[in-house]
Amino acid sequence: MATANGILNGLKVESFGFAQTPRSTPENRRYYKEVLEVLLEDGTITFNCVWMGCEFTRPTASGVWPHTRVHKNQAVKAPKYAAPAPSEIDVSGLTLGELVDRAQKATWYSTELDATQKKLAKVSRDLSEWKPRAQTAEKQLRAIRSAFAAAT
Numbered sequence: 001m002a003t004a005n006g007i008l009n010g011l012k013v014e015s016f017g018f019a020q021t022p023r024s025t026p027e028n029r030r031y032y033k034e035v036l037e038v039l040l041e042d043g044t045i046t047f048n049c050v051w052m053g054c055e056f057t058r059p060t061a062s063g064v065w066p067h068t069r070v071h072k073n074q075a076v077k078a079p080k081y082a083a084p085a086p087s088e089i090d091v092s093g094l095t096l097g098e099l100v101d102r103a104q105k106a107t108w109y110s111t112e113l114d115a116t117q118k119k120l121a122k123v124s125r126d127l128s129e130w131k132p133r134a135q136t137a138e139k140q141l142r143a144i145r146s147a148f149a150a151a152t
């Protein structure tokens with residue numbers, strides 16, 4: 001959503017919440033996870049993509065929903081550059097929106113890092129488990145060969 005500065009379509013945002021889907025009823029309310037219903041200062045209601053910094057709006061919630069797919073592709077194709085050390089990042093000049101955006105990326109990176117470290121730990125474990133087994137097998141093979149040689 002484009003409310004880092006509280007402005008959407010050039011108007012101030014009065015309030016917003018998740019938009020209801022067409023299947024929503026007063027008894028059983030259903031909401032879009034990625035579409036916001038926004039009340040603007042002039043009293044109009046518009047529907048806005050939930051993603052940080054995105055100003056995509058449509059007069060209906062169902063008009064916004066197909067658009068949210070573009071962000072899913074973005075999330076999968078996260079940039080593959082090395083993140084600078086935390087001490088090198090200067091956040092003092094960032095807006096709240098930019099900070100949230102960076103926090104989301106940082107979460108993605110640490111998740112990836114966790115997964116990679118787990119894989120590495122597993123490979124190391126497997127290696128240390130297999131090395132003694134290989135040595136034992138070699139010893140057995142040698143014993144069998146010399147037993148063979150003695151017998152013939």
Ligand SMILES: [Zn+2]
Binds near residue numbers: 071
């Ligand atoms: Zn969007």
